Amino acid sequence: MSLRLVQFGLGPIGQACARLALDHGHTLVGALDLDPDRVGRDLGEVLGRDALGVEVADDVTALAEWAPDVVLHTTASFLDQIENQLTACVAAGAHVVSSSEELFWPFDRDPGFSDRIDAAAREAGVVVVGTGVNPGFVMDLLPVVLTGVVARVDRVDVSRSVDAGRRRGPLQKKVGAGLSEAAFRERQAAGGFGHIGMVESAKALAAGLGWDDAEIAETFGPQMAMSDHETEHVTVTAGDVAGIHQTATVRVGGELRASLTLTMAVGAPDEDRVVIAGDPPMTVVVEGGTFGDTATVAAVVNTARRVGAARPGLRTMLEIPAAATGR
Amino acid sequence: MSLRLVQFGLGPIGQACARLALDHGHTLVGALDLDPDRVGRDLGEVLGRDALGVEVADDVTALAEWAPDVVLHTTASFLDQIENQLTACVAAGAHVVSSSEELFWPFDRDPGFSDRIDAAAREAGVVVVGTGVNPGFVMDLLPVVLTGVVARVDRVDVSRSVDAGRRRGPLQKKVGAGLSEAAFRERQAAGGFGHIGMVESAKALAAGLGWDDAEIAETFGPQMAMSDHETEHVTVTAGDVAGIHQTATVRVGGELRASLTLTMAVGAPDEDRVVIAGDPPMTVVVEGGTFGDTATVAAVVNTARRVGAARPGLRTMLEIPAAATGR
Numbered sequence: 001m002s003l004r005l006v007q008f009g010l011g012p013i014g015q016a017c018a019r020l021a022l023d024h025g026h027t028l029v030g031a032l033d034l035d036p037d038r039v040g041r042d043l044g045e046v047l048g049r050d051a052l053g054v055e056v057a058d059d060v061t062a063l064a065e066w067a068p069d070v071v072l073h074t075t076a077s078f079l080d081q082i083e084n085q086l087t088a089c090v091a092a093g094a095h096v097v098s099s100s101e102e103l104f105w106p107f108d109r110d111p112g113f114s115d116r117i118d119a120a121a122r123e124a125g126v127v128v129v130g131t132g133v134n135p136g137f138v139m140d141l142l143p144v145v146l147t148g149v150v151a152r153v154d155r156v157d158v159s160r161s162v163d164a165g166r167r168r169g170p171l172q173k174k175v176g177a178g179l180s181e182a183a184f185r186e187r188q189a190a191g192g193f194g195h196i197g198m199v200e201s202a203k204a205l206a207a208g209l210g211w212d213d214a215e216i217a218e219t220f221g222p223q224m225a226m227s228d229h230e231t232e233h234v235t236v237t238a239g240d241v242a243g244i245h246q247t248a249t250v251r252v253g254g255e256l257r258a259s260l261t262l263t264m265a266v267g268a269p270d271e272d273r274v275v276i277a278g279d280p281p282m283t284v285v286v287e288g289g290t291f292g293d294t295a296t297v298a299a300v301v302n303t304a305r306r307v308g309a310a311r312p313g314l315r316t317m318l319e320i321p322a323a324a325t326g327r
Numbered sequence: 328m329s330l331r332l333v334q335f336g337l338g339p340i341g342q343a344c345a346r347l348a349l350d351h352g353h354t355l356v357g358a359l360d361l362d363p364d365r366v367g368r369d370l371g372e373v374l375g376r377d378a379l380g381v382e383v384a385d386d387v388t389a390l391a392e393w394a395p396d397v398v399l400h401t402t403a404s405f406l407d408q409i410e411n412q413l414t415a416c417v418a419a420g421a422h423v424v425s426s427s428e429e430l431f432w433p434f435d436r437d438p439g440f441s442d443r444i445d446a447a448a449r450e451a452g453v454v455v456v457g458t459g460v461n462p463g464f465v466m467d468l469l470p471v472v473l474t475g476v477v478a479r480v481d482r483v484d485v486s487r488s489v490d491a492g493r494r495r496g497p498l499q500k501k502v503g504a505g506l507s508e509a510a511f512r513e514r515q516a517a518g519g520f521g522h523i524g525m526v527e528s529a530k531a532l533a534a535g536l537g538w539d540d541a542e543i544a545e546t547f548g549p550q551m552a553m554s555d556h557e558t559e560h561v562t563v564t565a566g567d568v569a570g571i572h573q574t575a576t577v578r579v580g581g582e583l584r585a586s587l588t589l590t591m592a593v594g595a596p597d598e599d600r601v602v603i604a605g606d607p608p609m610t611v612v613v614e615g616g617t618f619g620d621t622a623t624v625a626a627v628v629n630t631a632r633r634v635g636a637a638r639p640g641l642r643t644m645l646e647i648p649a650a651a652t653g654r
Contacts, residue, residue: 001537020478023478023479133476137475137476141472141475141649142472144649144650145468145469145472145649147629148464148468148625148626148629148630148649149460149464149617149622149623149625149626149629150622150625150629151347151350151621151622151624151625151628152350207650207652208649208650208652209650210328210632210650279621280617280618280621280622280625281615282613282615282617283613283614283615284611284612284613284614285611285612285614286609286610286611287610287611287612288608288609288610290476290607290609291607294478294606294607295476295477295478295607296476297478298475298476298477298478298607299475299476301478302474302475302476302477303475305537309638309646310648311636311638316652317649318648318649318650318652319636319648319649319650319651319652320648321637321645321646321647321648322468322471322472322475322535322644322645322646322649323471323534323535323536323537323645323646324646325534325535325643325645325646
């Protein structure tokens, strides 16, 4: 299935999505970005590929002319930064697949936003959905799919551990590797620190399991280094911060029903694990973990093929068919 | 979500489905079975539960009066044995979730059947779907869901290994545990031997991955015992048959793109494994395996909640949303 796509946002993830879309045989009919270094240039050139005859634009009014099937949207994490962008895509009659973490489960964080986007999408007959790996897969979609073969779910525990030392330098710095605990706490107090989307995953998991009135709680703190680590980008001494340790818990009627644990730290093992207590119990391990950067890009591009098979509206990955088999 | 359900078929799996449906808070408004020992009795009594005030019937004309939301269908594996049953359910305006292995992917095995059921279901505005663990989950839905975060899928290898020695006696006999190789081959030549659904899984996997013109090949043979095993039900001597070893392969343009391997044998490890070669590669292990009997029952009952969120027609598990979140 070859789609007419627009790439909205040409940061690293957006560029990777555009390149993968080309590799998958889709056609890029347009691209939007605000960076003056990109606007007006040929999209193919921006991507480090052959020229595509498509000029990067900075104005969403171009969407109507491009008439894409789907917009791959990779501009920002937060709902208040993307509403106008999504509205413009929907008004142009295009489905939207977005990497925005908050869009993965926007209903509780901003009901007004959700109602507006849902109504506009239904009216236009298109789907708007947020996807990715975390949120979007490891801590929400995957456990919900697994519980499809579980008769009685008592509790779900998901852990994702990422060895930040094997990732890009910016990520190692982003998780605070090499900081003292005091410096970590200072940065934490300043805000804007930590992985986005734990609450979104927890909400989606609870909804997917049919748990009403779920109470979600979060924790965020440093993962301390137990030994010294030296990477290309940072030096971590035992007793200093190796990275972040983040959790979200789901309680129903006071009872702990799910825990989500994310460790992104230098020296941490690469592994995702879903443990379902119930009948039958299930323990599922993604050995070596789900490689975040590539997998997020894959989620966006792969979901584009499937949105047309879902009902119009603001949807979640729980509602997008696993495959559009074209029958 | 509480549904009005009819249980169609009251063999061991059907009874387990009915009990789980009650445990999940659904209402059983009717039941169908042909066994004279069950017909006319109270369904609750047949299930070993309190009376339900619902009499087991043997005539599908009762469906119209019961007016169920969904029929849980657990009568037979083969399409030619279930067409009239499915047609009656659809005519009564009910969705159908079936444990029939062939119904999981009926399109290639019997296009005429598939067209007729699909047309009837669309006209009635209902969904007909086959589900289970194998086929229905381990070798098809699960790998397709996993590839949702893989940018480039080179190859998919799925293995399911079941320790038949830890399962019911009938299953141990069914897989030929304790037979000599000659006796196994004799039984094989007589036909009707082996696990049903490998080809269905392979077809679904290929379709879910968008592989056109996939060629499917099957093998079936004995898994020989490497050591002695003594279970409650059979004695297996080293060199005799421990169980079955079945494979299905998917080739595209002559190239091997997927292999499915099922081992059900006394002494085999309990484990499911999905290995995806590609970018990023993924290795996912279900430690201890997916317990077949309970999980199949769970798949049927859990899918009933979600069929209403799919488009009407003859559908596959690849098209049923992971959850119906009720928005």
